Amino acid sequence: NAGVTQTPKFQVLKTGQSMTLQCAQDMNHEYMSWYRQDPGMGLRLIHYSVGAGITDQGEVPNGYNVSRSTTEDFPLRLLSAAPSQTSVYFCASSYWGNTEAFFGQGTRLTVV
Amino acid sequence: SQELEQSPQSLIVQEGKNLTINCTSSKTLYGLYWYKQKYGEGLIFLMMLQKGGEEKSHEKITAKLDEKKQQSSLHITASQPSHAGIYLCGADIRYGGSQGNLIFGKGTKLSVKP
Numbered sequence: 238n239a240g241v242t243q244t245p246k247f248q249v250l251k252t253g254q255s256m257t258l259q260c261a262q263d264m265n266h267e268y269m270s271w272y273r274q275d276p277g278m279g280l281r282l283i284h285y286s287v288g289a290g291i292t293d294q295g296e297v298p299n300g301y302n303v304s305r306s307t308t309e310d311f312p313l314r315l316l317s318a319a320p321s322q323t324s325v326y327f328c329a330s331s332y333w334g335n336t337e338a339f340f341g342q343g344t345r346l347t348v349v
Numbered sequence: 350s351q352e353l354e355q356s357p358q359s360l361i362v363q364e365g366k367n368l369t370i371n372c373t374s375s376k377t378l379y380g381l382y383w384y385k386q387k388y389g390e391g392l393i394f395l396m397m398l399q400k401g402g403e404e405k406s407h408e409k410i411t412a413k414l415d416e417k418k419q420q421s422s423l424h425i426t427a428s429q430p431s432h433a434g435i436y437l438c439g440a441d442i443r444y445g446g447s448q449g450n451l452i453f454g455k456g457t458k459l460s461v462k463p
Binding site for chain 1: 390
């Protein structure tokens with residue numbers, strides 16, 4: 238099984254550009270979420286989804302949009318990239334609320 | 350998240366020594382998860398604790414959950430260089446009213462000196 242796949246692995250953007258970070262899982266998990274990881278800050282929840290068609294905001298949602306049109310995919314959109322969005326982004330999925338969350342390998346984003 | 354405090358922030362131990370990492374929540378815990386991360390890589394699941402008093406072990410790593418104190422500890426016995434990395438605790442605190450969304454501590458960076 239591929240598990241949770243994130244693309245791209247690395248990305249450099251200019252301030253003001255937009256882009257979409259892709260996340261796909263092949264485990265038929267209902268729960269999916271996006272985190273960002275910054276030095277000394279641990280992981281912070283950006284947005285999450287409890288099923289197709291349902292999304293909600295996490296701890297740090299500003300500047301990001303998500304949608305969940307299928308169970309498998311949960312893309313994260315940066316509408317107008319800012320240097321403060323330079324970070325490592327992780328996508329996670331789990332079957333149900335009290336089960337292990339599987340994480341992707343991360344996308345390292347730099348905004349210049 | 351400030352709702353989840355991990356201590357210590359970093360730890361350097363001599364190979365063979367024991368160590369403990371703590372994770373304390375300011376909210377009710379519905380589940381506590383321990384992950385390990387190597388620099389620049391994804392998160393590796395270690396253990397999940399759900400019931401007060403629950404204790405789980407895998408190889409030389411033991412995790413316990415104290416529900417009353419809203420606290421978990423991760424104990425490594427006879428540390429090895431392979432244990433080095435960042436240890437993260439994640440808590441299900443029913444963020445947004447939904448279960449399954451984990452809030453994480455800031456992590457503990459462990460270095461093991463040969």
